Amino acid sequence: MLNIPLWNRIVIWGLVALGLAFAMPNLFYPRVERHNDAAAAIEAGLSSEEAEADLAAWPSFLPSTLVNLGLDLRGGAHLLAQVNVEDVYVARLDALWPSVRDALRDERETVGTIRRQDSAPGELRVRISQPDGMTSALEAVRTLSRPVSNLTGVGASTLDVRADGDEVVVTLSEAERTATDDRTMRQSVEIVRRRVDEVGTREPTIQRQGQDRILIQVPGIGSAEELKRLIGTTARLTFHPVTGRGGSGLQPESREIVLPDIEDDSLYYRLEQTPVLSGEDLSDAQPAFNQNGQPTVNFTLTTSGSRAFCEYSQNNVGAPFAIVLDEEVLSAPTIREAICGGSGQISGNFTVETSTELAVLLRAGALPAEMTFLEERTVGPELGADSIAAGETAAVVAGIAVLLFMGLSYGLFGLFANVALIVNVVLIFGLLSLIGATLTLPGIAGIVLTIGMAVDANVLIFERIREELKTAKGPSRAIELGYEKARSAIYDANITTFITAVILYMMGSGPVRGFAITLGLGIVTSVFTALFVTRLLIVMWFERRRPKTIEV
Template sequence: MLYFPLWKKIWIIGLCVLGILFALPNLATQEMRDSIPDWLPRDSVNLGLDLRGGAHLLVEVQVGEVEADRMEALRADVRQALIDADVRRFTGLRAAEDHVSVRITNADDMARALEALRALAQPVTGLLGTGLPGMAAGSDLEVTDSGDQTLRIGLTEPAIAAMNERTMAQSLEIVRRRIDESGTREPTIQRQGEDRILVQVPGIGSAEELLGLIGRTAKLTFHAVKGIGAEAQNPGPGEMVLNDATSAEPLLLERRAILTGDQLVDSQLGFHPDTGLPVVNFRFDSGGARIFGNYTAANVGQLFAIVLDNEVITAPRIQSPILGGSGFIEGNFTVESATELSILLRSGALPASIKVLEQRTVGPDLGADSIAKGEVATALAFAAVIGFMLLVYRIFGVFACVALVVNVALIMGVLSAIGATLTLPGIAGIVLTIGMAVDANVLIFERIREELRRSKGVSRAIEKGYSEAFSAIIDANITTLIAAVILFAIGSGPVKGFAVTLGIGIVTSVFTAVLLTRLMISMWLERARPKTLQVERFRLVPDETHLHFMKMRRACFGVSVAGVVVSLGLLVAMGLNFGIDFRGGTMIEFRTAQEADLGAIRSEVSGLGIGDVQVQSFGTERDVLVRVEAQGADGDERMAVADAVGDRLTEVFEGGEVRRVEVVGPKVSGELLEAGILAIVLAVTAVLVYIWLRFEWQFGVGAVIALVHDVALTIGVFALVGIEFNLSIIAALLAIVGYSLNDTVVVYDRVRENLRKYKKMDLAQLLDLSVNETLSRTLMTSLTTLVALVAMFLLGPQVIQGFTFAMIWGIVIGTYSSIFVAAALLLSLKIKRDWTEEDPQKAGVQFGSAEG
């Protein structure tokens, strides 16, 4: 097993070198990366908004508006179709949001009317409206008789699905164009669900600025003006009244547009030739130029209105024919607003309006602070774990540390290669991986130590140690990976980033522990050929401990049950301090120039009359968090609250700065809470099934009970201390699920192994033996992970201290449950004893005299 053919050595070393090459650009400056040859990797990991500042928006595209517009157009088509079919007697022709209805007065005309209206239908391309080419999905219209000679015309399900897909695809493309036109680098634009778009843009000043760039429909139309002021009092059919944005005078316009913005081919910032004020220059395509030229030639001296999103931005008088197909739009523009409008027009109109569900803004200074603190915490955690491994495991510690360095490089290399975004929870995931990465090595080293105690030769002991530890390593890491996968599938934003780094870290940790360290040990053995070997320098627990854990099980069960009951009582009596993720509202992080006066800040914000206000210190004596209850269902209203609070604080407290703004609507917060609960339930269920399949049902039930115990106690502590319970805490709970399972599965794997060895040993003694044999590994892994997490808790950014606190507490509780609860549950559940592969030499061996 320790022999490596040349091809396998090349494969392992080559994979490590490749990962390091992909990771190296993260250590280089932008100028250095630009000078890297094209044949070498040059992409670095994208930093999330919480690390470099920027704006985040989650918007909902109002796809229903497109269907309503389609019904308005269909209404005219229905009228014309009935007239063409010589159906003259009909009434009640009206368009609703999702259908058009008409009543045929003469029953004899019903057959002709049905035939004429069904002829309006067109085939829907794509399988069931999904847009797959070459597949027919039926007709787009459905005509039904609603009784009383009333016909109902509406879109079919495939047509609605196809229309929504087109609307979302067009919206995504237009949002992308608008952001690209602004020159912003590395934006994230993703579709979420059926009708939502996530937009994250680093370096932009605020979410409000981002919304101004993408949020307007930018539907530009040109209309004939038929009257001004008093002449606009009574619009007739085919007319509408809009107010002039400059003079506020009402204008009577012809509803039918002369031209639309769809016929624009370019728009740019310009300046008025006479006044020098900013204007927007535009140019039509050939068809639009011809229409515009003909209209202006025929209407010299008349007014025409330029309408943007149902607002008249200007209504100039035609001085002479405009034959070149170009002109300019003037209004009360600044350079910034004219530039923004030109971008909107150039990128095209959104097919439907958008509604803001969630917005977040992180200032660049806060991002820089987060990077600095994250780097310090990660470096300290890394150094502490490496120092600990070197101190404990001698030469094997050196191998483990080399593997740990390569492991982190592989994580960064994979993140760079796939274009992932690194967030603060992602950094926490790397720190957690650093702590857990040594677990597989500890498992292997402890098994090697056990084999050496059995007087096996050095090579044989190492070979046996790897083979015996492999099953526990795979089972422990797969259960953690299950939690990471579920977290990625259901999580959102930064939580998904944590799941990505944790999942990648699990895979790379197994690779470096099982293959890389084995290769290094193999090469060392070939050269050193040691006759004897001592794996560890010192031990946390003595060899051959004989602690009787099963005798303590009733006391431990009593303590655990009492702890769970108290936790549930605290949860009911005190509740959780739900963060903005789960209850909606507005949160602002504000830094004052001097020590913050919480009372004065609360008084100023409460004076705005915006509902319940909470103010608390956050980190240093200059940092405060201001929370305001959710304001209505309208995203603009919630954003206005955030702006009002920020403006008041910066105005009253001179020298202060708004470092972070988060606005979450009640719809999103409710969905996030449901998704979080679902993620935990799914993770526990998936783990139950996996352990049931790999072991027996008693093991699965025991593991799940231990998990519920760990999660319940963690939630109870959060209810007691009042730390904010937000989306990252759900990630922490799932990480605790994975970690606790890691510990439990290692114990269960040894129980399964001993059940095969000692068929006649008393079950309580066998369970004591199994826990004692794994005790050193359990404490070693917990200690190294705690070293990493404590460094992150003490020195890391304030915004993830709740996350790291949950992880620290969860690891303490998980270690307790794996030693005192999980194995004892197997005794109560009476696991079966008819395992195969009995070792006859060890049958009937009693605990205390077993070889292990």
């Protein structure tokens, strides 16, 4: 006999009510979006009358999570960037030179004088005056090597050290290069994410693609150029000792660089190539104003950075040093006294916007390597609105077609299936809102496909009930057997499709993942509505009417 316990009914209707509650904010998208923005602003201490009004526009006791609209629906910018990981090898070996120099100086009696030589990128070459001491030199430099901090490089060392005539050649080992590539990509993705999050964009897509590429999609931003300005700048802040200054003809000595002044194109500085401090020694940066009311950026050093700068300034009172940002000298003041406070100020020809942008970049950290943009695309909001309208039209047409088919084919039972289909769509949007998923145009295609697939389970059940009715069983028994015998076929068909959705999500990216998410969620909700919601509707109708015969 048909029987569904009371607690089962409560659970089923409870889940449907929760799905409706979480899906409902999407019917009032602009209002709820303003409410969420106001809540975030007030939490950050930026309260205002307008924010208070927007916050009160949506009841606080109702869910306020929304289905985030993807780039193709909201409009925004798309970038595909390639990270030049080889730059990190050069920086690593350049930073290693002082340690190599000190290690060889300890062996001066054996190796003689030492001098760094020009070398190919990714190599550090040091010439010794006494080639007979090469063995001691190699052993001294090899003490600087460390085990590779990567599971794939267990047992390997970070450095390869070899002799080439009277030169010691130091390179990163293959295992260390692999580990460095992975760290560089992870760091680049995280820094890009910080920079994008700082400007308050909604649900950006920032993910690694392949070995050395990053996909960046930011809905709601004005253009790809604006996004490139935000994330394409390395914002590398360094402090260098100044060895000379002059015009455009200024030539660097060995291990020196020549950089222009940021304001005076005719002024150049000759600096030591290895910096005293870098952006990694910064702990914070904030926009501010100096005593003349001009925009500046105040920065704070880390404990180790503060200690290093204090020691350097103590030993170089009276000497100039340069503050360099992205290979341009911001200023080159003279050290009047030891600077041990751990903070400073960057001044220049800033506006309020540029000082704020620089503070954001410095706070997020410098990109470990330069990025080359291979692909850039701007999607206008009008195109996004057209995509939403097209998706809505497709969903409505598909829904009406399915509703008519089920109603004409199965009569009253088809109407029950139609109610379950509407509940199914509500549950999909409720789950998308609950997990904070991003809806893309392929995601809408997944929902439209789910609408068509959602009735498959009901078709199997209804056809099975028809067959049971032909064996002269009563309507109650026929309905019960119809559900029992169709259940295994429903599970088999939907499990295989769900596995496909999981594989698409794991192996795909961007729009493919959007399609996989809506398809996977649609499979779960369609099985739930077919086996539980439709059956509960039929049982409730059967208990009320008690028909002697039924037609499916």
